[in-house]
Amino acid sequence: MPVIVADGSANVLPTLTVLAEWNGTSLTSGYVYIDGQYRGRTGSTFTVAMGTHTVFVDNVCWGIGNFAGYRYTFQYWENNSTANPRTVTVVEDTTIKTYFYGKYCPGDIDGSGAVDSVDLGKLGSAYGSRPGDSNWNSAADLNGSGAVNSADLGILGANYGKVYPDP
Numbered sequence: 001m002p003v004i005v006a007d008g009s010a011n012v013l014p015t016l017t018v019l020a021e022w023n024g025t026s027l028t029s030g031y032v033y034i035d036g037q038y039r040g041r042t043g044s045t046f047t048v049a050m051g052t053h054t055v056f057v058d059n060v061c062w063g064i065g066n067f068a069g070y071r072y073t074f075q076y077w078e079n080n081s082t083a084n085p086r087t088v089t090v091v092e093d094t095t096i097k098t099y100f101y102g103k104y105c106p107g108d109i110d111g112s113g114a115v116d117s118v119d120l121g122k123l124g125s126a127y128g129s130r131p132g133d134s135n136w137n138s139a140a141d142l143n144g145s146g147a148v149n150s151a152d153l154g155i156l157g158a159n160y161g162k163v164y165p166d167p
């Protein structure tokens with residue numbers, strides 16, 4: 001539903017819903033940026049000004065809940081575009097969808113297939129960050145909590161030395 005602006009004017013803001021999917025399952029752990037600002041997770045609906053916007057979905061995110069340990073990589077949008085960020089013109093309530101590729105590889109921040117010192121370095125660089133921070137790295141948020149902290153270090157430590165061959 002459109003949202004009435006609470007300033008007494010008759011302006012009505014349209015909404016933009018950003019969905020994500022892997023293998024037919026909706027993904028709610030992707031990080032959505034609209035016009036460069038972090039707005040929230042995939043699967044959410046955001047109000048935007050009428051007009052053209054850039055939408056970026058973080059290239060890597062980790063599953064949450066039943067999908068913990070799955071590293072998701074951006075693939076393409078529903079229109080087959082791989083542009084990320086992409087441009088979307090919103091004149092009415094609009095839904096766009098992105099498709100990710102998922103792989104079970106807990107701790108493998110850089111997607112190399114092994115959990116090693118490179119991953120530890122990346123976690124260290126992003127430690128303490130949240131989306132929007134200059135040192136934020138969604139790939140280092142191993143539990144998809146929206147923060148890189150000791151819980152992520154624990155996951156990395158528990159999986160250190162593991163190797164995940166490509167299927």
Ligand SMILES: [Ca+2]
Pocket residue numbers: 140141142143144145146147148149151152
């Ligand atoms: Ca985390």
